[in-house]
Amino acid sequence: MNESYIYAIAALLPLTSIMLVLQVNPYSALVIRGILGAVAALLYAVLGAPDVALTEALVGTMLAITLYAVAVRSSMVMRLGVLVKEGEDGSRGELMTALRSIVNKRQMRLELVSYVDKEELHTALQDKDIHGTCLREGESYSIVMRLQRLYEMIQTELVSSSAILTYLENSDSQEKH
Amino acid sequence: MSLLLIAMILVLLIPLYDAWKNDNIWQKMLAFASISTKTAILILFISVLRDDWAIGIVGAIVLTVGNAALMLLANIIKRMNET
Structure with a gap:
């Protein structure tokens, strides 16, 4: 040829x-x-x-x-459980923007999963339906993360003073994710 | 005829450069649409040049499938931005 x-x-x-x-x-x-x-x-x-x-x-x-x-x-998503009534006044927006920029740096995206009451939220966290929860406690927000890697990532990079971050120690850790 | 083909390949490099340099995902999709159509047209051109029907039918199918793949991918990327 x-x-x-x-x-x-x-x-x-x-x-x-x-x-x-x-x-x-x-x-x-x-x-x-x-x-x-x-x-x-x-x-x-x-x-x-x-x-x-x-x-x-x-x-x-x-x-x-x-x-x-x-x-x-x-797969490349962080699912955060929130309550429907807390998102209505829009005070959560700043914190969500900060979280979103942290996960976006790692090519992930933030997905907010809305629940009606706290019971449902905790059940979803226990059932591993979501990776963490974000609840209002007085003036500040309390973020609970189920996955250690995500917890460390947010802990080192989140500078907002209005959020308290905790890591949920899993009692039944036979199943690894 | 060979010169015409070389010119077509050089034109193919333009959207290729755009897909490489442009960070916007929709610009990349545009470049993908452009390249998949251009390659299909090139296959059809070569099939006519060689008078080979087997290559010609592949060119037609590649042209169709490229469009379908683009639509599927565009739908998924659009939904990613919604949530």
């Missing part, structure tokens, strides 16, 4: 793969993975393997990206 453009197309594949490896944000990496899939399908088709190109486009690009996007979205 004396078709010189094949070399140019082949050079695109390492270029995009280096781009993919250098990504920090998982969502950006997924988009770049789609680009890599498109370029790989082009290269395979040009090199005379249309079956491989088709598989790369269907499985490598579409299925893998969709499944990984769902996995990243549901």
Whole structure:
């Protein structure tokens, strides 16, 4: 084969793969993975393997990206349980912004899970439905974290004086998360 | 014809650079849409050039699947920003 453009197309594949490896944000990496899939399908088709190109486009690009996007979205999250009536006056906003900026630095996101009363909130924490709770106690807020890693992360970085942070020691620690 | 293909590959580098440098996720999605369409058009062009129907049908399918993947990914990223 004396078709010189094949070399140019082949050079695109390492270029995009280096781009993919250098990504920090998982969502950006997924988009770049789609680009890599498109370029790989082009290269395979040009090199005379249309079956491989088709598989790369269907499985490598579409299925893998969709499944990984769902996995990243549901795993890289900190679920914080709050009470519905405490969020109404908007005094919690500042603390939530501080927490959000802490978890966003690690490419995670903060999800507030609303509960009606304290009983439900504690049951959810015991059932490992949420990672922590945030309740108002007088003028300040009390944050209880169930996971040690998250507790250490917030403890070192949260500078707000209106929040008291505690770590919930788990009594039944056979199940590790 | 080879020169035309080289020109198309050079045009393909423009959205590639944008996807690399731009940190906004929607700009990256735009670059992804651009690249997946451009690569599919390149496959179709090469299939006509070589008179090979097997490559041609793969090009058509890649064009369709690229759009579907983009829509699925865009929906998930949009919902991430809502909560």
